[in-house]
Amino acid sequence: MRIEEKGVRTVLHSDLNNFYASVETLRHPEFRDKPLAVFGSIEDRHGIVLAKNGLAKACGIRTGDVYWQAKKKCPDLTEVQADFSAYYAVSEQIFAVYERYTDKIEPFGIDECWLDVSDCVKYFGSGREIAERISAEIKRKFSLTVSIGVSWNKIFAKLGSDLKKPDAITEITQDNYKTLIWKLPAENLLFVGKATKEKLNKYNIFTIGDLAVADENFLCEKLGKWGVYLRRYANGKDDAPVAQKSGEKIVKSVGNSLTSYRDLVNFDEVKPLLVLLCESVASRLRQGGYGKAHTVKVTATDNLLLTHGKQDRFPVPVRNAKEICERACALFSSFFDWSAPVRAVGVSVSDFTKDGGLFDYSPQEIKNEKLEEAVDKLKEKYGSKCLQRAEILKDKRFFDMDVTGGHLVFSDDNKDNRS
Numbered sequence: 062m063r064i065e066e067k068g069v070r071t072v073l074h075s076d077l078n079n080f081y082a083s084v085e086t087l088r089h090p091e092f093r094d095k096p097l098a099v100f101g102s103i104e105d106r107h108g109i110v111l112a113k114n115g116l117a118k119a120c121g122i123r124t125g126d127v128y129w130q131a132k133k134k135c136p137d138l139t140e141v142q143a144d145f146s147a148y149y150a151v152s153e154q155i156f157a158v159y160e161r162y163t164d165k166i167e168p169f170g171i172d173e174c175w176l177d178v179s180d181c182v183k184y185f186g187s188g189r190e191i192a193e194r195i196s197a198e199i200k201r202k203f204s205l206t207v208s209i210g211v212s213w214n215k216i217f218a219k220l221g222s223d224l225k226k227p228d229a230i231t232e233i234t235q236d237n238y239k240t241l242i243w244k245l246p247a248e249n250l251l252f253v254g255k256a257t258k259e260k261l262n263k264y265n266i267f268t269i270g271d272l273a274v275a276d277e278n279f280l281c282e283k284l285g286k287w288g289v290y291l292r293r294y295a296n297g298k299d300d301a302p303v304a305q306k307s308g309e310k311i312v313k314s315v316g317n318s319l320t321s322y323r324d325l326v327n328f329d330e331v332k333p334l335l336v337l338l339c340e341s342v343a344s345r346l347r348q349g350g351y352g353k354a355h356t357v358k359v360t361a362t363d364n365l366l367l368t369h370g371k372q373d374r375f376p377v378p379v380r381n382a383k384e385i386c387e388r389a390c391a392l393f394s395s396f397f398d399w400s401a402p403v404r405a406v407g408v409s410v411s412d413f414t415k416d417g418g419l420f421d422y423s424p425q426e427i428k429n430e431k432l433e434e435a436v437d438k439l440k441e442k443y444g445s446k447c448l449q450r451a452e453i454l455k456d457k458r459f460f461d462m463d464v465t466g467g468h469l470v471f472s473d474d475n476k477d478n479r480s
Contacts, residue, residue, distance in 0.1 A: 069235070071188040072303060073176040074210040074218035075195060077155065078227035080172035081112035083205050084151050085141050096120055097139045098131055101320075109320075111143055115227075125366065148172075151203065158198050162191055167215075167304040173222070175215050177303035188212075192230045200228075214299035217242070219251050238297055243270030250294060257291070260284060269295045315351060316358075316409025317341045324364050324402035328394060331403055335359075335389050336382075338408040343382035346410060353378035354410035357385055359392045363401035370407075371396040378414050385410065 077083070081099040086092050096116040101109050110126045120135035131138055152171045159166050162185060165177035178191050185191045192209040199207050206228035210221020213235065220242055221231040233241055242249075248258040250269050264283060266272050272280075273295035280288030293299065317338045325331050346354060358372035371392050379385060389408050397403070 069213045070177060071179045071182055071191075072212055072215055072218045073178060073188060073192055073195075074169075074173065074212075074215070074222040075159065075176065075192075076173040076208045076210075076222040076226075077199075078206045078208060079112055079114055080152075080205070081143060081148055082114040082117075082141075084148055085144075086114065087204060088147065089141075092139055092141075095139045096122070096135050096137065097141060098122055098126075099141050099143050100128060100131075101143055127366075145171075151205075155199060155203065155205075158195060158202070162195070165303045165305050169219070175218060175303045189230060189232050196228070196230065212238075212297075214297055215301055215303065216251050216294045216299040217297055220245075220249060223249065235297065239270070243268060243273060243295075245269050247272050247295075250291065252294070253291065257284070257287075314358075314409045314411035315342055315345050315349065315354075316407060317345075318360070318405060318407030320362075320405040321403070324404060326402050327399070328390075331361075331393065331406060332390060334406045335393065335408065336386055338406065339386035339389055340382045342408055342410055343380055343385055346380045352413040353380045354385075355412035355414065356410065357388050357392065358407075358409045358411070359389050359396075360407040361393060361397050361403050362405040364404045365401050366404070367401070369396055374412075378412075380410075 082097055085097065085099060094116075096114065096119075098110045098113040098117050101111055109128070110122060110124050110131050112124065113122050117131075117135060117138060120138070122131050122134050122138070126134070128140070131140075148171055156166065156168075156174070159174065159176055162181055163176050163178050167175045169175065178185070178188060182188065182191070185194060188211040192211050196207050196209060199205055208222045208226045208228065209230045210218040210224070210233065211230065212218040212221055212233040217233045217238060221233045224231045224241075245268060246258075247253050247261050247266060247269055248255075250272070253261070260283065261267070261272065264275075264279075266275055272292055275292060277289055277292055280292055284291070319334055319338060321334060325334070346352075354375070355378045356372055356374050358370060360368055360370035362368045373388060373392055375384070375388065385408070393406075
């Protein structure tokens with residue numbers, strides 16, 4: 062059955078191939094015939110591979126490899142430090158191409174998104190034909206390639222774009238999905254991460270097909286309601302809408318993360334990083350006018366590149382570094398078991414409330430905020446390092462680290478909470 066028949070939705074998932082590396086090749090044609098990898102940072106051992114071209118992939122380099130691993134696999138590797146402003150600029154131009162076909166565009170990162178083209182198949186042809194149009198236009202205008210999945214739901218459209226790379230279009234229909242995807246490993250399904258995969262394998266559920274035919278009550282017992290959702294997804298029963306493009310972006314969380322120049326082996330060594338991060342997050346929270354945060358989250362990546370984390374809520378929303386740091390330190394101590402040294406730490410805050418809410422703040426809390434606002438003004442005038450907490454001075458390399466960057470997570474009121 063054609064996807065466009067009988068009122069079935071037509072959903073595309075478009076994924077730009079090796080996006081960061083491809084943009085760098087456009088900017089530097091001399092890199093075209095060389096193995097190339099884009100790193101988050103190259104100094105102080107921060108470098109983790111964010112993207113690589115086909116030649117680097119052929120050398121065995123994988124996304125997530127640390128700098129020294131990548132160079133060991135490919136001594137002639139051309140390394141480039143990520144330039145996100147350039148990638149965002151190209152991304153915006155490509156999203157303008159998508160907007161010619163639909164306003165139902167839901168980003169899934171800078172280089173991929175879902176498009177609901179159900180309302181425009183009568184103008185531009187079938188889902189596959191629209192995908193072919195988009196692919197050809199991106200190739201012609203930007204010299205970039207894209208993999209596009211075509212299906213009747215978001216989960217299978219995403220799976221389709223992952224099935225064939227690069228420069229491919231894969232259509233998953235109600236007639237072929239069992240043959241095409243049920244034989245694939247369960248972890249190929251969106252939302253089946255490493256921990257869920259291990260649980261499923263424990264119960265002899267290895268493929269998407271195994272998951273699709275598993276007993277629903279059993280899955281609910283072992284995985285909770287999430288097990289029921291995954292079974293539905295494996296059967297193509299995903300009715301989550303593609304969010305309509307919104308002009309206004311609402312900040313959902315503010316955070317920073319840092320990778321240490323060396324492995325950290327105890328809490329005393331981690332604490333200066335936490336202090337640095339909490340200072341930065343609190344400052345950006347105030348300067349951005351986002352209000353006060355109800356929730357703080359801490360993550361830690363060990364030297365085996367396994368990430369651990371936990372979040373907690375404040376009794377009263379806060380935006381000063383002292384209280385954020387106290388809770389962040391307690392959280393870290395509660396979840397990290399030191400089975401391996403720490404390599405990177407992250408702190409973020411979320412669930413904002415604007416000033417003037419129905420909360421009582423103690424005189425000490427008000428005093429802390431006024432003090433930190435005064436420090437903000439000094440740093441703005443004399444630089445971010447003019448005044449620092451004594452804890453940070455324990456390691457000069459931490460003192461010299463740049464924490465002015467960070468990440469904002471945007472939300473869309475129409476976005477499906479499960480994705």
